[in-house]
Amino acid sequence: MEEPEEPEEPEEPEEPEKSEEPMEERPAAEAGAVIVTRALTKRYRGGQLAVDGLDLTVPAGSVFGFLGPNGSGKTTTIRMLMGLIEPTSGSARVLGHPVPRGARAVLPRVGALIEGPALYGFLTGRDNLLRYDAADPTADPRTRRTRVADALERVGLAAAAGRKAKAYSLGMKQRLGLAAALLQPRALLVLDEPTNGLDPQGMREIRSLIRELASDGTTVFLSSHLLDEIEQVCTHVAVMARGRLLTQGPVAELAAGTRGRLVVTTPDTADAARVLKEQGAGDIAVADGDRVDAEPPDRDLAEVSAALVRAGVRVRGFAVERASLEDAFVALTGEGFDVAG
Template sequence: MADAAGAAEAATVVETTGLTKRYRGGQLAVDGLDLAVPRGSVFGFLGPNGSGKTTTIRMLLGLIEPTRGTARLLGEPMPSAARRVLPRVGALIEGPALYGFLSGRDNLLRYDAADPDADPRTRSARVGEALERVGLAAAAGKKARAYSLGMKQRLGLAAALLQPRELLVLDEPTNGLDPQGMREIRALVRELAADGITVFLSSHLLDEIEQVCTHTAVMHRGRLVTQGTVAEMSAGVRGRLAVGTPDTAEAARLLKEHGVTDVTVEENRVTGELPAPVPAPGHGNAGADGAAAGAGAGAPDGDPLDLADLNAALVRAGVRVRAFGQENASLEDAFVALTGEGFDVAG
């Protein structure tokens, strides 16, 4: 049993049980969080602003104490084991704090000198390697106040990587960045993951999670809604059917006749929700509406709508089909399905 427990700890770098934080005045920021972050993953901690993400990160790193519940980082209890654990963890929380009058290199030298575990004999070499790793070697001598926001974020990452790390915790690392800066940070996260570092990335940007993460958890109003791989998150949500055609009115009419719902027309594109499979006899009562939908689709009871038959029906009706297919569900679709609410993808 002890070996099994040790193996579980080795496979999980972040684990919480019932983690809860209630602030003075009664505000419940995090409510009974049970989280498990696999080693080697790029874990997206997803939720709208104000959903409890930053509060959770602060508890994980021992910056604030939970009201109740437990947290373990790299197999050690937090915050009691902070002195042993934190040297193995790099973090960038809500942007880096920099001395604007110092160069990028001098900022990192100051950060490293403040680390009691840092070896001063290798300081210069490690600072140079960190700057190289985040693509700032050429700008190392420039004053930090002249850095763009993206460069400052990369310098903050360099500070988190001055020592070898097993876990990197990033809280909204692309906040305020332009598209180019976002691409730079995402590329760096992928490189770090390829080097074997587990990355815990908090974000309110759904496309960011989809582009870089292997696993994700969704927070909503302080509670964990679900967690798993990114593929699992969207697998349970039916995608939308999309038809590209100049004959949008006729296409929309036919789709509705074949049981497609929530039909939307945008320029030369018609989309809609595919009907759920109708239960076969003896496996539930589809009702009159379900039977009619199944009959309209021309599919046997219990079978999903045959997309090839639907495409053929559009062509027979004279609809000029330029594109036809089922779009995969996105994380936004999954979030709406899980919470019944929209998601502020823009911030």
């Protein structure tokens, strides 16, 4: 396993500029937001348009899921928000400051785990965190070891703190990266695939930690390819595709805006499918056993049920299942989900 290269010295960021528009004069949604982008655009050399006019608003105190298929521009967006790359045009504000210009004021209040943790394999987990903490000019060296011990305990790595990082599994490395982001109290936590490589128990523990952080007032901004995970832990969500924002808002509203599936339970599946088609239902699927599901037709469902009964179909169940976040995602993007965008 190769050791990570020593990072290059970052350029000295400029002093933050005062906002041209006072916060009190901005829309209420922006004034209470932790992240705001307006027409944020990134075009790479060669003409590739990675992010196209992104208008994103992340409410304070939310757990915000950032979703999109492969190549949607999520990682590019996150890197712009963290000041790692500059936008081609548009603007971004994080914690009330413009980025990347205001990075000096923003970054001490932000914990981040982006594209996997950068670790020194020859150092122990504890020593990796001690080095991270020592690089923070705001960190009090007198309480360094206490902070490191607390962070290791919080992510479940206290027992493995003395092992070298190169012996860690992928999930353990992910936990260690998360511990590094939690060394100091953070107003904002930015997580890229926080449960990558974790077993089901580890995933539950990280979800619980995210909820705990949010309840303490930390805004959590995370991307994940596990839509069920996003649905369990996130309060808000944004969906991107091909560099553009398709939708954003509370998770419950996004799922509610997508039509659910009509499910008929009957031993007469072939007849039920025929009647549903006659009634205008779409995308009819007959599952093994006694289940037929379809897109509900644009008509009173009581009439559909009555038509099934008139046709002699023995209806044992008739209901519309609530749409999931995955249903909403597929309806918006027209494709399956892959987070590596």
